[in-house]
Structures are given as structure tokens and as C-alpha cells.
Amino acid sequence: MTGAPISGGTTPLGPSEVVRIESLSKSFGKLAVLRGIDLAVREHEVVCLIGASGSGKSTLLRCINLLEPIDAGRILMDGADISLPGVDDNKVRRRIGIVFQAFNLFPHMSVLDNVTLGPRRVLRMPRDQAERDATELLARFGLADKRDEYPDRLSGGQQQRVAIVRALAMHPELMLLDEITSALDPELVAEVLSVVRELAAGGMTMIIATHEMGFARDIANRVCFLDAGRILEEGPPSQIFSTPSQPRTRQFLDRVIAAGRM
Amino acid sequence: MTPPSGPPVQPAAINGRRRRDGGRSTLIALVSTVVFFSLVGWVIVSSSSWPQVQQDFFDGGVFWRSLPEIVGALITNIQLFLIAEVLVLALGLLLAVLRSLPGPVFFPVRLLAIAWADVFRGLPSILIIYLLGFGVSALGIPGLPNDPFFWAVVSLTLVYTAYVSEVYRAGIESIHPSQAAAARSLGLTRAQALRHVVIPQAVRRVIPPLLNDFIGLQKDSVLVSLIGVVEAFRTANIQQEALFNYTPYVALGAVFLVMTLPLTRLTDYLVARDRRRYLAGAR
Ligand SMILES: Nc1ncnc2c1ncn2[C@@H]1O[C@H](COP(=O)(O)OP(=O)(O)OP(=O)(O)O)[C@@H](O)[C@H]1O
Ligand SMILES: [Mg+2]
Numbered sequence: 001m002t003g004a005p006i007s008g009g010t011t012p013l014g015p016s017e018v019v020r021i022e023s024l025s026k027s028f029g030k031l032a033v034l035r036g037i038d039l040a041v042r043e044h045e046v047v048c049l050i051g052a053s054g055s056g057k058s059t060l061l062r063c064i065n066l067l068e069p070i071d072a073g074r075i076l077m078d079g080a081d082i083s084l085p086g087v088d089d090n091k092v093r094r095r096i097g098i099v100f101q102a103f104n105l106f107p108h109m110s111v112l113d114n115v116t117l118g119p120r121r122v123l124r125m126p127r128d129q130a131e132r133d134a135t136e137l138l139a140r141f142g143l144a145d146k147r148d149e150y151p152d153r154l155s156g157g158q159q160q161r162v163a164i165v166r167a168l169a170m171h172p173e174l175m176l177l178d179e180i181t182s183a184l185d186p187e188l189v190a191e192v193l194s195v196v197r198e199l200a201a202g203g204m205t206m207i208i209a210t211h212e213m214g215f216a217r218d219i220a221n222r223v224c225f226l227d228a229g230r231i232l233e234e235g236p237p238s239q240i241f242s243t244p245s246q247p248r249t250r251q252f253l254d255r256v257i258a259a260g261r262m
Numbered sequence: 263m264t265p266p267s268g269p270p271v272q273p274a275a276i277n278g279r280r281r282r283d284g285g286r287s288t289l290i291a292l293v294s295t296v297v298f299f300s301l302v303g304w305v306i307v308s309s310s311s312w313p314q315v316q317q318d319f320f321d322g323g324v325f326w327r328s329l330p331e332i333v334g335a336l337i338t339n340i341q342l343f344l345i346a347e348v349l350v351l352a353l354g355l356l357l358a359v360l361r362s363l364p365g366p367v368f369f370p371v372r373l374l375a376i377a378w379a380d381v382f383r384g385l386p387s388i389l390i391i392y393l394l395g396f397g398v399s400a401l402g403i404p405g406l407p408n409d410p411f412f413w414a415v416v417s418l419t420l421v422y423t424a425y426v427s428e429v430y431r432a433g434i435e436s437i438h439p440s441q442a443a444a445a446r447s448l449g450l451t452r453a454q455a456l457r458h459v460v461i462p463q464a465v466r467r468v469i470p471p472l473l474n475d476f477i478g479l480q481k482d483s484v485l486v487s488l489i490g491v492v493e494a495f496r497t498a499n500i501q502q503e504a505l506f507n508y509t510p511y512v513a514l515g516a517v518f519l520v521m522t523l524p525l526t527r528l529t530d531y532l533v534a535r536d537r538r539r540y541l542a543g544a545r
Contacts, residue, residue: 065447094449104444108463117458118448170448 024073051226097167157188354426395489414486433464
């Protein structure tokens with residue numbers, strides 16, 4: 001470790017804040033994976049998490065969505081701590097969409113049923129309304145003709161776009177994307193990234209864990225560099241990618257450039 | 263570089279040879295089957311006691327005379343196992359789900375489910391049929407029927423629910439946790455994720471082993487003759503005693519084979535198809 005870690009989350013608490021994370025810590029057994037994360041994300045903001053494999057990006061996203069219990073710290077939405085034990089985690093999750101690296105579509109359901117499951121069962125939307133909504137969303141992302149297909153008949157890129165639409169159908173306030181292009185063949189990455197660009201253009205608030213540095217530079221309002229469970233450095237992409245202040249960020253970016261991923 | 267020794271093998275030649283081999287192995291299989299069964303048949307028929315055995319077990323006249331009544335009595339078996347199968351399908355799933363409930367609150371429920379599975383898989387079916395068929399009706403508790411058919415359904419349901427719940431449980435556990443996580447991340451409750459995402463996939467996966475258990479249940483339906491249900495086995499038994507001839511049992515066997523063979527073949531077909539799919543998926 002060189003230099004003291006800079007604590008993030010210096011954004012003042014504002015009415016437009018979608019989520020605020022304060023000194024979040026999480027261990028798996030003896031392994032401390034997140035060690036005091038501070039991060040606040042404003043409405044319409046796109047935050048990219050970068051960092052080496054194992055630095056805790058996925059764990060952070062899973063904690064925000066309450067898929068992992070946290071050990072210490074707070075996660076605030078609308079000023080209320082959603083990580084408290086008494087909170088109904090289903091209510092929280094319907095406000096936050098998450099898309100995983102492995103698309104995790106439901107293989108026994110058609111694309112349409114995949115997309116309408118949440119709205120129908122969780123939001124209690126009537127079937128025809130849910131289907132109209134889903135059809136519209138699918139069309140917007142170039143999937144209109146795949147409506148009645150089953151996931152195993154789709155390409156990886158199409159599956160991942162369906163997974164994004166499935167999360168969007170819940171009209172979440174916040175989307176968490178966890179390396180959504182890592183499982184794709186290179187020629188399919190672009191179509192998925194363009195979907196994310198469209199979401200950003202539409203004002204969706206997002207936290208994106210990614211290894212695609214070029215993409216992060218394009219799309220992020222803010223980039224956070226995670227190192228060993230801490231946000232070591234954060235700032236606008238222009239600054240992080242050209243003049244990082246932390247030597248470790250520099251090292252990481254050099255490695256990424258050497259690997260040809262930027 | 264040295265050229266490969268020997269003439270290059272033409273793909274067409276390989277295909278041709280394979281096709282010829284296919285034809286020849288069918289022929290070999292046919293001939294060896296005919297030879298094998300003729301030999302077995304000859305050994306049996308040429309044994310000195312064959313005429314007696316033929317008369318006692320394979321009397322054509324007795325066979326055809328006893329068949330209609332056995333088939334008629336089989337209706338009882340069919341009713342019995344159809345009712346039991348419906349109950350088993352539902353209760354087995356319930357038991358499997360109860361057993362998967364998390365948290366200390368549900369400990370007694372889990373305990374009960376485990377006890378059910380352990381006790382009824384551990385005891386011989388015939389013992390349960392006896393105990394319920396004779397024991398419970400001997401208690402004479404008012405309100406409880408003492409119709410042996412009722413207790414037959416109950417016994418077989420209890421026993422086969424224990425087996426089938428294990429089949430369901432294996433199916434539920436075989437669905438990758440990321441599926442439930444994806445459902446939960448949409449805001450579905452644990453129960454909704456189970457109901458809409460995990461169980462539908464699990465059930466599809468366990469159809470072959472489920473059918474296997476149903477074949478067992480159908481065969482075990484003859485055991486209830488012991489508590490006085492007049493069904494196919496009991497009918498064959500009555501005829502054997504009346505005619506001093508065992509051919510009615512052979513007729514019963516034939517009837518059961520005709521009934522279970524399609525299910526057996528279907529099960530094997532589904533198992534083979536699943537394995538092919540699995541192999542294709544694992545590529
Ligand atoms: N369920 C778990 N049980 C135990 N350890 C875990 C679990 N999930 C993650 N870890 C560990 O936590 C650390 C951080 O993992 P995480 O997946 O958050 O990293 P990441 O930054 O997303 O990495 P990558 O870029 O490879 O996706 C790793 O060392 C990982 O092995
Ligand atoms: Mg990850």
C-alpha cells in the first residue's frame with residue numbers, strides 16, 4: 001500500500017441523491033472484501049467501478065441490492081437505511097435493478113415471460129399491461145422479434161440485452177451492472193454497450209462495474225478505482241484515466257493498457 | 263516431412279464402411295437373439311418336468327378364461343394408483359418444500375418432513391399396509407372409515423410420498439442458486455422465486471425418476487390385496503384356488519407388463535434424451 005486511501009463520498013447530501021453508502025464493510029469469513037466504502041450517487045449519474053479482479057466490485061453491487069448481508073456501515077435510500085435487519089428487502093430490490101455477468105435468464109420462460117415476471121408478480125401489474133410494457137421495451141432495444149423465443153435460442157448479446165430489459169421493466173430508480181460484457185464474445189460486446197449508452201442518455205442512474213476502460217471513459221460521470229476493498233481514488237474519467245493521483249491507480253491502468261483493454 | 267504411409271483414407275470410404283458395418287451388426291444382433299432364445303426355450307422345454315409345468319402355469323384355456331375377470335379387477339388397481347399418484351405428486355412437493363424452509367422457526371416442520379421421509383422409506387410397504395389396514399380400523403376411532411380401499415390409498419400415498427419428496431428435493435437442489443438470486447433481485451419473495459423459477463425447472467428435470475417411482479407404485483398396488491381389497495392379484499388368487507392352476511398369475515403378470523411397459527420405455531427414453539441434452543449443453 002502506498003499512500004493513505006482517500007475516502008470517497010464527499011458529495012453533500014442532496015435531495016437528488018439516489019443512494020448513499022457510508023463506511024460499508026463486508027467480510028467473507030476472515031477475508032475482508034470491502035473495508036469502509038463511502039459512495040453517494042446522484043440522480044442521472046453514471047458511476048463506473050474499476051479495479052483489479054477481487055477488489056470487491058461485485059461484492060459492493062451485491063451488497064447494495066441486499067443480496068449479501070453487510071457487516072458494518074449504512075446504505076441509505078431516501079434517507080432511510082435499507083441495510084437494517086427489519087427492512088423488507090423485496091421492497092428495496094424492486095427499486096434497484098441488477099444485471100449480472102452471467103445473464104441468468106429463466107430458461108423455462110419465453111423472453112416475454114422473463115420480462116413480465118417481475119412486473120406481474122411483484123408490482124401486481126395486470127398481464128396485458130405488463131405485456132404491452134414489455135413489448136415496447138423489447139422493441140426499443142431491438143428485440144421485438146425475439147419476444148416469444150426461449151433464451152437458449154438467443155445469442156449471448158441478445159440474452160444480455162433481455163436481462164437488461166428484464167431489470168428495466170421494474171422501472172428501477174437505480175441500475176447496477178456487473179461486468180455485463182465479460183461473458184460475451186468480442187463481436188457481441190458493442191451491441192450490449194450501446195444499450196447501456198442509450199440508458200445513460202435516457203437519464204438512468206447507474207453503478208457499473210466494468211473492465212472495459214474505453215467504455216468507462218465514455219459513459220461515466222465519475223470513475224471509482226477500487227483497491228483491496230477501498231475506493232482508493234475517484235473523479236471524472238478524464239482525470240482518473242489521464243492523471244491519476246494514486247500510484248496504484250497508475251499501475252492498474254498501465255497493466256490494463258499493456259493487456260490491450262484500453 | 264515424410265508423407266503418411268499407406269493410401270490416404272477417403273471420407274466417403276469411411277462412411278461406406280460404417281454403413282455396411284451398421285447393416286452387418288443388425289444382422290448379427292438378430293441372429294444371436296434368435297439363437298439365444300431358441301436355446302433357452304429348448305433347454306426349458308426339453309426338461310423332464312416341463313409338461314407338468316406347462317400344465318400348471320401355461321394352460322392356454324385357463325389363461326383366456328381367467329383374463330377378463332383379472333382385467334376387470336385391474337380397474338381397482340388403476341383407481342388405487344391413480345388417486346395415490348395425484349396425492350403423491352402434491353404431497354411429495356409439499357414435503358420437499360417444507361424440508362427446504364430456512365431458519366430456526368421452521369425447525370419442527372423440517373424435522374417432521376425428515377421424519378416422514380425416513381420412516382416411510384425405512385419400513386417395508388407391506389408392514390405399513392398391514393398396520394394401517396388392520397391396526398387403525400381395529401381401533402374403531404369414530405369418523406375414520408374402515409374401508410380397506412381407503413387405507414390402501416393412504417398407505418401407498420404415505421410410502422411413495424416419502425420417495426417422491428426425495429426426488430423433488432434433488433431436483434430443487436440441482437437448480438443453480440443464481441436462478442433464485444436473479445428472481446430475488448427482481449423483488450420476488452423467496453416463495454415466489456421458488457414457485458415461479460425454481461420449482462418449474464426442478465419438476466421438468468425430475469420427470470424421469472418420478473415416472474420410475476410411479477412404476478413401483480403401480481406394481482405395489484397388488485400388496486393391498488392383503489388387507490382385503492379385491493383387486494387383480496386377489497382375483498388371480500381366487501381363480502388359482504378354484505382351478506388348482508397357476509396360469510391366472512401368469513395372466514396377471516402379462517396384464518401388468520402390458521400396463522407398465524409403455525411407462526418404462528417412456529422413462530428410459532426421457533432419461534436418454536436428458537443425458538443427450540446434458541452432454542450437448544456441456545460442450
Ligand atoms: N460468496 C463468497 N464467499 C467467499 N468469498 C467470496 C464470495 N464472493 C466473493 N468472494 C471473494 O471476495 C473477493 C472480492 O470478490 P468480488 O467478486 O467482489 O471481486 P470483483 O472486484 O468483482 O472481481 P472481478 O473483477 O474478478 O469480478 C474475492 O477475493 C472473492 O474471492
Ligand atoms: Mg466481479
